[in-house]
Amino acid sequence: MELSPTARVILGFLAVGPKSGYDIKQRVDKSTRFFWAASYGQIYPELKRLVAIGLVEPAGEATGGRRRITYRITPAGDEALEAWLEGPEQLHELRDEGLLKLFFAGLAGEETVASVLERKLDAHTEAIERLREIEPKAAAAGRFGPLHVLRYGLALNEFSAEWCERTLVEVKREK
Amino acid sequence: MELSPTARVILGFLAVGPKSGYDIKQRVDKSTRFFWAASYGQIYPELKRLVAIGLVEPAGEATGGRRRITYRITPAGDEALEAWLEGPEQLHELRDEGLLKLFFAGLAGEETVASVLERKLDAHTEAIERLREIEPKAAAAGRFGPLHVLRYGLALNEFSAEWCERTLVEVKREK
DNA sequence: CTGCACATGTAAACGGTTACATGATTGA
DNA sequence: TCAATCATGTAACCGTTTACATGTGCAG
Numbered sequence: 001m002e003l004s005p006t007a008r009v010i011l012g013f014l015a016v017g018p019k020s021g022y023d024i025k026q027r028v029d030k031s032t033r034f035f036w037a038a039s040y041g042q043i044y045p046e047l048k049r050l051v052a053i054g055l056v057e058p059a060g061e062a063t064g065g066r067r068r069i070t071y072r073i074t075p076a077g078d079e080a081l082e083a084w085l086e087g088p089e090q091l092h093e094l095r096d097e098g099l100l101k102l103f104f105a106g107l108a109g110e111e112t113v114a115s116v117l118e119r120k121l122d123a124h125t126e127a128i129e130r131l132r133e134i135e136p137k138a139a140a141a142g143r144f145g146p147l148h149v150l151r152y153g154l155a156l157n158e159f160s161a162e163w164c165e166r167t168l169v170e171v172k173r174e175k
Numbered sequence: 176m177e178l179s180p181t182a183r184v185i186l187g188f189l190a191v192g193p194k195s196g197y198d199i200k201q202r203v204d205k206s207t208r209f210f211w212a213a214s215y216g217q218i219y220p221e222l223k224r225l226v227a228i229g230l231v232e233p234a235g236e237a238t239g240g241r242r243r244i245t246y247r248i249t250p251a252g253d254e255a256l257e258a259w260l261e262g263p264e265q266l267h268e269l270r271d272e273g274l275l276k277l278f279f280a281g282l283a284g285e286e287t288v289a290s291v292l293e294r295k296l297d298a299h300t301e302a303i304e305r306l307r308e309i310e311p312k313a314a315a316a317g318r319f320g321p322l323h324v325l326r327y328g329l330a331l332n333e334f335s336a337e338w339c340e341r342t343l344v345e346v347k348r349e350k
Numbered sequence: 351c352t353g354c355a356c357a358t359g360t361a362a363a364c365g366g367t368t369a370c371a372t373g374a375t376t377g378a
Numbered sequence: 379t380c381a382a383t384c385a386t387g388t389a390a391c392c393g394t395t396t397a398c399a400t401g402t403g404c405a406g
Contacts, residue, residue, distance in 0.1 A: 005393070008272075012279040022357050032278060035271040039395060044359055066402055067357060085283050090273040090294050096210040097183075098265040099324050103207060104187035106320040108260050113319070119265050144288070145281040149274050152338055159334050163327055180365070197385050214367055219387055241374060241384060 003084050006042040007050060011081045014073040018059045021047050021069070030134070031146060034127075034153055047071055055080050098123065113171050121164035127157045178259050181217040182225060186256045189248040193234045196222050196244070205309065206321060209302075209328055222246055230255050273298065288346050296339035302332045 003011065009032055013024050021043045028038050050056035055077035059070040073081070098120035105113040131154045138147045178186065184207055188199050196218045203213050225231035230252035234245040248256070273295035280288040306329045313322045 008275060012275070012282075015279065015282050020357075021359090032275060035269045036275045037394085040357095040359075041361090041395065041397095042393075069358080081279070082283050082287075085276050085280055085287050086290065088294060090276065090291070090298060091270060092273065092298055093268075093270040094210045095266060095268040098267065099210045099327065100183060100187070100207060101260050101265065103320045103324045104190065104256070105260055106318055107187075107190050108257050112257075112260050115261065116265075119263060123265060123267055143281055145278045148342060149278045152274065152342075155338060156331075156334065159331065163330060167323060167327075195385075196387090212366085215385095215387075216368075216389090217366065241376095243385065 001080055003080060006038050006046045008084060009036055009038050010046055011077055014071060015081055018070050018072040110171060117164050117168050121161055124157045124161040176255055178255060181213050181221045183259060184211055184213050185221055186252055189246060190256055193245050193247040285346060292339050292343045296336055299332045299336040
């Protein structure tokens, strides 16, 4: 029983505790979105599919107030999640338009190369700031996975930012 | 005139010199595929679209032998390419299933965490090997962009591999 | 009482991969 | 002569984003 891409995040978050589709989306946006995004257009239909195949079950509607449907992972869901975690496949895809531009920027002159690098540097700097804001919360929560993944993201962006700076210096020296 | 994602690679490679769709695919697979992939299913239709809007033109069919359609970038195509290179947008997307697994792997115990890290390490090690094989060729070609992008890829994968190793040690120490 | 955040959902469009179809040429 | 590679192309499918539709409850 192969899990769809979106099912992987959903089951993961439901394994931590029952949540609504809305909840899941909020969590994704504050954590996994940097390496695994999901939109409402995927989450809501996927939740229904997961219920249909018995990996997830409704855990009661709104306790008073607002409409709200909470879901809980089933034992079958736990099994499927574990099977996925232990499976060998680990897709890795990168789409980096800055790198693509850099690849061709030589055709347009050194100024273009420099501005491409500067914008890539900006993007990494911003990412670092956003991740630093989140870090204290992740550290306080004390869960191993989220914290280490966050620190990896931080370190990776710092590495990339420094690489952009070094390469910028090199480009300007050659000019 | 916004360039479609695939049009960006196509125009870039055609700016270096005339090529067929098949050529472009080969080049992509040997270079940009690590951060910007493209399949025949996109390249051939996109070439036709680019001809239709005048950014690219046919540069003659097969000189004897095999069937083969070569394309050349037009002045309008050069302009569009430069406009794209100088534009501010630089999409950056990452899909890293290893990180997603790591995010949740704590739920399944430390052995799962370790095996997820080991497989991520393997993936980066393999990437390093593949990139090292290509490097001498890129260095010999002497074009700034491709060489620096390749070295960035190499450095990034080395960084990630080392991070996996360090984190593995940490995980095993805690056990 | 108004605007914002909560909350769920669907439809259309887009971008991409994969599989399939076709056929020519080259080298073993 | 047979397999591999060259070479172009299309159709089906999948996953994803975006825009839209609808309505609730709370705070100012």
